[in-house]
Amino acid sequence: MTTLSVFDLLALHDFAADMPAHWMHRLSWAGRPVYRASGHRLCREDGPADRFWLIHSGTVAIDLFVPGRGDVTIERLGPGSVVGWSWLLPPCRWRFGAVVAEDIRAVELDAVRVHKLMSEDPDLARDLSRRFLAVTGDRLAAARHRLVELYAVAP
Numbered sequence: 001m002t003t004l005s006v007f008d009l010l011a012l013h014d015f016a017a018d019m020p021a022h023w024m025h026r027l028s029w030a031g032r033p034v035y036r037a038s039g040h041r042l043c044r045e046d047g048p049a050d051r052f053w054l055i056h057s058g059t060v061a062i063d064l065f066v067p068g069r070g071d072v073t074i075e076r077l078g079p080g081s082v083v084g085w086s087w088l089l090p091p092c093r094w095r096f097g098a099v100v101a102e103d104i105r106a107v108e109l110d111a112v113r114v115h116k117l118m119s120e121d122p123d124l125a126r127d128l129s130r131r132f133l134a135v136t137g138d139r140l141a142a143a144r145h146r147l148v149e150l151y152a153v154a155p
Contacts, residue, residue, distance in 0.1 A: 006031045009107045013054045014080040015131060023124050030113035035105050042083060042098040049092045050111045052084030058104030063097045064143060066150075071097060074146035075139065085132045085139065087111035096139065 006028040010016040016024055034053070036042065042053065045065050053060075059078050063071040074096070077083060083106075086094045092111070118125035 004033070006033060006107060009033060009056065010054070013056065013107065015054050015082050015135075019127070023121075023127070026117050026121075026124070027109065027114070030117065031107045031109040033105070034108045035103070036100045037103050038100050040100045042100065043094045043096075045094050045097045047094050049084065049086035049094045051108055052082060052087060052111065052114075053104075053106040053108050055079055055081045055083060056105045056107070058100065058106075059102040060098050060104060061101040062139065062142070063099065064147075065097070069150075071099075072146070072150065075142040076101060082132075082135045085136050087114075088129070088132055096143070 004012070007024055010019070010024045010027055010031065011021075016027065019027075031054075036058075042060065043049065045063075055077060057079050059076050060081070060083050061073045062075040062077060062083070063073050066072045083098050084094075086092065086096075114128070118128060
């Protein structure tokens with residue numbers, strides 16, 4: 001079986017596939033392929049946000065702590081999804097939690113390295129910010145819809 005490079009994995013992922021090759025080469029320096037088994041917690045709400053994942057296979061459950069109910073799953077993300085955007089802005093704390101629901105294979109990117117790349121290349125910074133703004137909007141919409149489902153009062 002052939003092992004794909006981080007560059008190849010980036011090129012195959014929906015999030016980065018249309019990026020210029022020179023940006024993907026630079027981003028590949030910040031990433032590594034990972035396997036995480038079901039039940040592994042990628043991050044916990046309010047913990048330090050220092051990485052993000054581009055999911056190639058498997059499923060991740062995004063959750064939110066609700067007092068009196070514990071961690072409530074608000075969305076399930078599969079192949080082609082991005083997990084983690086909280087590293088972009090100070091205070092770099094996770095806004096949501098994430099746990100592996102079905103074993104995943106992903107590219108894990110180091111946020112410190114990505115921040116460095118962004119500070120060196122304003123065009124890359126603008127492009128990544130645009131891409132993550134879309135991810136953030138999707139995630140917040142999913143949280144809102146899930147919370148309405150959970151707490152909707154019947155007429």
